[in-house]
Amino acid sequence: MEKVKPRTLSGYMELLPEKQVYFEKMAEKLRETYALYGFTPLDTPLIEASEVLLAKGGGETEKQIYRFTKGDADLSLRFDLTVPLAKYVALNYGQLTFPFRRFQIGKVYRGERAQRGRFREFYQADIDVIGDGTLDIINEAEIPGIIYRTFNELGLRNFVIRINNRKILNGFFEMLGLGDRAGEVMRTIDKLEKIGPDKVLAILTDDVGLTAEQAGDVLLLITCEERGIAPLDALAAYDGRNETFDTGVEELSTVVRYLTAFGVPDTHFKIDLTIARGLDYYTGTVYETTMTDHPEIGSICSGGRYDDLAGYYTDKKLPGVGISIGLTRLFFVLEDQGYLNTELTPSPADVLVLPMTDDLSHAISFATELRAAGVRTQIYSEKKKFKAKMTYADRLHIPYVVFIGEDELAAGKVAVKDMVTGEQISVSPGMAAAAIKAAVEKTERTAPIKEPEKN
Amino acid sequence: MEKVKPRTLSGYMELLPEKQVYFEKMAEKLRETYALYGFTPLDTPLIEASEVLLAKGGGETEKQIYRFTKGDADLSLRFDLTVPLAKYVALNYGQLTFPFRRFQIGKVYRGERAQRGRFREFYQADIDVIGDGTLDIINEAEIPGIIYRTFNELGLRNFVIRINNRKILNGFFEMLGLGDRAGEVMRTIDKLEKIGPDKVLAILTDDVGLTAEQAGDVLLLITCEERGIAPLDALAAYDGRNETFDTGVEELSTVVRYLTAFGVPDTHFKIDLTIARGLDYYTGTVYETTMTDHPEIGSICSGGRYDDLAGYYTDKKLPGVGISIGLTRLFFVLEDQGYLNTELTPSPADVLVLPMTDDLSHAISFATELRAAGVRTQIYSEKKKFKAKMTYADRLHIPYVVFIGEDELAAGKVAVKDMVTGEQISVSPGMAAAAIKAAVEKTERTAPIKEPEKN
Numbered sequence: 001m002e003k004v005k006p007r008t009l010s011g012y013m014e015l016l017p018e019k020q021v022y023f024e025k026m027a028e029k030l031r032e033t034y035a036l037y038g039f040t041p042l043d044t045p046l047i048e049a050s051e052v053l054l055a056k057g058g059g060e061t062e063k064q065i066y067r068f069t070k071g072d073a074d075l076s077l078r079f080d081l082t083v084p085l086a087k088y089v090a091l092n093y094g095q096l097t098f099p100f101r102r103f104q105i106g107k108v109y110r111g112e113r114a115q116r117g118r119f120r121e122f123y124q125a126d127i128d129v130i131g132d133g134t135l136d137i138i139n140e141a142e143i144p145g146i147i148y149r150t151f152n153e154l155g156l157r158n159f160v161i162r163i164n165n166r167k168i169l170n171g172f173f174e175m176l177g178l179g180d181r182a183g184e185v186m187r188t189i190d191k192l193e194k195i196g197p198d199k200v201l202a203i204l205t206d207d208v209g210l211t212a213e214q215a216g217d218v219l220l221l222i223t224c225e226e227r228g229i230a231p232l233d234a235l236a237a238y239d240g241r242n243e244t245f246d247t248g249v250e251e252l253s254t255v256v257r258y259l260t261a262f263g264v265p266d267t268h269f270k271i272d273l274t275i276a277r278g279l280d281y282y283t284g285t286v287y288e289t290t291m292t293d294h295p296e297i298g299s300i301c302s303g304g305r306y307d308d309l310a311g312y313y314t315d316k317k318l319p320g321v322g323i324s325i326g327l328t329r330l331f332f333v334l335e336d337q338g339y340l341n342t343e344l345t346p347s348p349a350d351v352l353v354l355p356m357t358d359d360l361s362h363a364i365s366f367a368t369e370l371r372a373a374g375v376r377t378q379i380y381s382e383k384k385k386f387k388a389k390m391t392y393a394d395r396l397h398i399p400y401v402v403f404i405g406e407d408e409l410a411a412g413k414v415a416v417k418d419m420v421t422g423e424q425i426s427v428s429p430g431m432a433a434a435a436i437k438a439a440v441e442k443t444e445r446t447a448p449i450k451e452p453e454k455n
Numbered sequence: 456m457e458k459v460k461p462r463t464l465s466g467y468m469e470l471l472p473e474k475q476v477y478f479e480k481m482a483e484k485l486r487e488t489y490a491l492y493g494f495t496p497l498d499t500p501l502i503e504a505s506e507v508l509l510a511k512g513g514g515e516t517e518k519q520i521y522r523f524t525k526g527d528a529d530l531s532l533r534f535d536l537t538v539p540l541a542k543y544v545a546l547n548y549g550q551l552t553f554p555f556r557r558f559q560i561g562k563v564y565r566g567e568r569a570q571r572g573r574f575r576e577f578y579q580a581d582i583d584v585i586g587d588g589t590l591d592i593i594n595e596a597e598i599p600g601i602i603y604r605t606f607n608e609l610g611l612r613n614f615v616i617r618i619n620n621r622k623i624l625n626g627f628f629e630m631l632g633l634g635d636r637a638g639e640v641m642r643t644i645d646k647l648e649k650i651g652p653d654k655v656l657a658i659l660t661d662d663v664g665l666t667a668e669q670a671g672d673v674l675l676l677i678t679c680e681e682r683g684i685a686p687l688d689a690l691a692a693y694d695g696r697n698e699t700f701d702t703g704v705e706e707l708s709t710v711v712r713y714l715t716a717f718g719v720p721d722t723h724f725k726i727d728l729t730i731a732r733g734l735d736y737y738t739g740t741v742y743e744t745t746m747t748d749h750p751e752i753g754s755i756c757s758g759g760r761y762d763d764l765a766g767y768y769t770d771k772k773l774p775g776v777g778i779s780i781g782l783t784r785l786f787f788v789l790e791d792q793g794y795l796n797t798e799l800t801p802s803p804a805d806v807l808v809l810p811m812t813d814d815l816s817h818a819i820s821f822a823t824e825l826r827a828a829g830v831r832t833q834i835y836s837e838k839k840k841f842k843a844k845m846t847y848a849d850r851l852h853i854p855y856v857v858f859i860g861e862d863e864l865a866a867g868k869v870a871v872k873d874m875v876t877g878e879q880i881s882v883s884p885g886m887a888a889a890a891i892k893a894a895v896e897k898t899e900r901t902a903p904i905k906e907p908e909k910n
Contacts, residue, residue: 004510006543006765007542008499008546009500009530024498035803035831036826037832038833040472040475043478045467052461068524069523075464086461090461097851101833121501136837136838145823258819260816261816261820262819313459348494352493364716364717368716368718371492371604376493377492377493379593381591381594382554382591396552
């Protein structure tokens with residue numbers, strides 16, 4: 001028979017079993033954490049009618065879309081989870097209760113140029129709160145609390161949540177008579193960290209056309225901390241001069257005021273007036289999250305407040321706030337940086353039962369008992385030498401092996417070998433099940449991520 | 456702004472939030488149960504190179520494939536989880552440990568004709584055990600134990616696992632000199648339940664070309680139970696006449712012998728000599744699972760033993776055994792038949808915290824405390840009338856509402872209202888958290904499925 005060479009497409013992450021265990025644990029932690037904040041799970045199709053998915057139209061994204069026909073239908077794979085959410089809320093508006101809080105963890109598709117760490121199929125893990133007409137600012141204050149808990153549950157410690165408010169920037173630019181160039185100015189100051197203040201100044205005056213004074217005012221505000229001035233104090237100096245600006249400062253103050261109550265320690269958040277987020281639809285609070293030890297990776301969790309989720313589907317005004325984690329890229333980065341927690345045992349089972357008698361009934365019954373107790377159990381039934389069986393347990397990192405031979409059967413016991421210490425004890429089946437269960441529960445709490453020790 | 460009418464493609468299941476909760480709980484139960492049996496999770500891409508995915512080629516399936524090009528690449532959406540598994544095992548052979556036990560729950564795509572209860576995008580939930588060269592019969596005996604526990608965990612009670620062995624049928628047909636027509640004969644007897652013995656006899660003689668005696672022998676064996684003869688006894692009468700047949704009987708006996716040890720009660724399995732399974736690649740034990748009260752639905756969990764998983768990718772002999780649950784269709788059927796357990800509360804949160812003071816810090820801190828204790832908590836912060844807030848809790852079936860007003864603050868307490876009984880108590884925040892947590896843990900164990908009471 002002629003063979004086809006098996007391969008996986010480039011840009012598609014397909015993990016070996018041990019790595020998949022880490023990925024699954026990360027996804028599980030996200031599901032659990034999002035659920036703790038009262039978000040309900042949604043699952044929308046990966047395929048939508050192109051007309052619906054591309055209703056908003058245009059832009060960089062459209063070139064990357066996987067679009068095709070099947071019969072008469074013009075179809076596209078989703079490229080994010082936000083457009084399907086907008087469709088869902090517009091379609092089911094009458095049957096939903098608002099504010100509508102949903103999370104979705106699912107694959108999305110973008111035909112990006114293939115390069116290391118770039119994926120064409122990748123998971124996004126999104127939460128959004130959608131209001132009907134209005135949405136209170138407290139929802140924006142809650143988001144950093146969710147981000148903080150999420151990364152903590154994953155096991156990450158050294159990260160900071162950066163917060164800004166688009167109204168502050170928009171209002172400030174209006175104040176300086178730059179309302180019509182707000183977008184360009186924002187895109188420029190967004191580069192501050194990368195290119196430094198001198199280059200930002202040069203671009204603002206030479207390319208965007210600001211006067212030296214306007215450019216100086218912009219830079220003075222956003223770099224206030226370098227001169228020892230807290231951002232809220234620097235902002236206070238402009239109070240009462242522009243309504244949008246004042247609203248933005250008021251919102252930012254509210255968000256910051258409640259962070260402690262939402263469980264976010266001072267060490268893990270920061271007002272950052274340079275954050276603008278590229279997307280045009282953000283209208284209030286915006287968030288970025290960066291790893292303190294790896295700022296070069298960029299934001300690992302971003303989002304913000306928007307005023308109009310589904311304007312291209314419905315006349316209803318649907319403001320919202322949401323964040324998104326690019327889970328596939330995050331996993332790639334964490335693995336790449338050596339952040340997978342080696343204390344987590346990525347084994348498919350907690351116990352391997354090795355029957356040593358011709359009649360397997362007792363061994364099988366004991367395995368059934370273990371499973372009923374919630375212990376993940378394999379029975380090894382292949383006809384191999386003893387050494388091969390132990391190698392199997394070793395290679396899969398299975399922490400316990402149970403032998404049931406004639407001696408054990410006669411004594412009503414089972415032999416339990418701890419594969420890490422090498423210790424072996426002979427106990428009753430009930431005791432063995434309880435002891436293994438207790439040991440396993442401890443390791444179940446192991447976080448999938450752990451930062452490497454610093455030297 | 457001109458609007459695009461939001462819609463979801465027909466043949467694509469998209470659930471409202473309450474229904475999605477049931478679906479998620481079912482998927483969670485499957486993940487948990489499969490993991491208990493030592494299966495490791497896998498996640499392969501939804502898109503594969505067409506050349507790889509269609510290596511086996513031909514057949515009904517190919518017409519249904521979603522196939523398209525992106526740039527130079529000829530791509531296809533997976534139509535099952537077995538072909539991607541074959542690719543994965545062939546590709547990663549050197550890095551896997553055998554027997555390789557994996558589960559995968561994922562969406563697959565088939566361009567079926569749209570009709571009620573037929574889906575073009577649907578979940579399959581598969582487990583497979585893959586051997587390297589050989590695979591012991593005990594793996595085939597374990598599968599009914601997994602099927603039994605899986606449906607039990609879902610909450611289903613009235614089902615039966617039907618078991619047969621292809622070697623018995625193949626050997627028997629050889630015995631009768633029908634080896635070359637085995638496929639046709641199998642497809643015919645597979646219809647026994649639907650069309651009855653007379654029509655089966657007629658097709659076997661008139662269309663397939665069997666003599667009346669051959670057809671009679673076939674029917675006599677497969678309908679033995681109607682004459683009060685147990686299948687294993689009926690099979691014993693043909694012992695020693697055909698090697699394949701004898702092996703099949705030996706395997707079936709082994710599978711049946713260990714069912715009790717694997718936890719399958721007599722009431723829930725049945726040898727059924729009419730089961731053949733359409734797919735050509737099954738070579739040993741085959742399984743079907745039918746709902747006792749709804750036999751018309753057909754098999755809700757099927758599979759079997761095969762000898763050659765990945766022959767079109769590799770020379771390695773990779774025998775295996777596996778089963779598949781069509782989760783989307785199963786969910787559709789169960790909902791349609793009124794099997795969703797109304798005792799499960801499909802609420803996105805266990806508690807709704809209603810702040811009644813201007814400063815929300817205390818309410819938020821209490822919500823943070825609840826979440827830390829593992830209680831799913833929402834804070835309602837919209838500026839609405841009290842009645843609207845209670846309606847919100849009601850519509851989402853949130854079981855507890857917590858009020859924190861000035862009186863409670865002064866007394867260091869919170870007011871907890873049980874939304875089902877209407878009872879309201881004033882207790883310390885710590886007590887409230889513990890009480891709600893305990894109540895919630897009880898409901899967490901509720902199965903998603905419950906058979907309706909019979910009248």
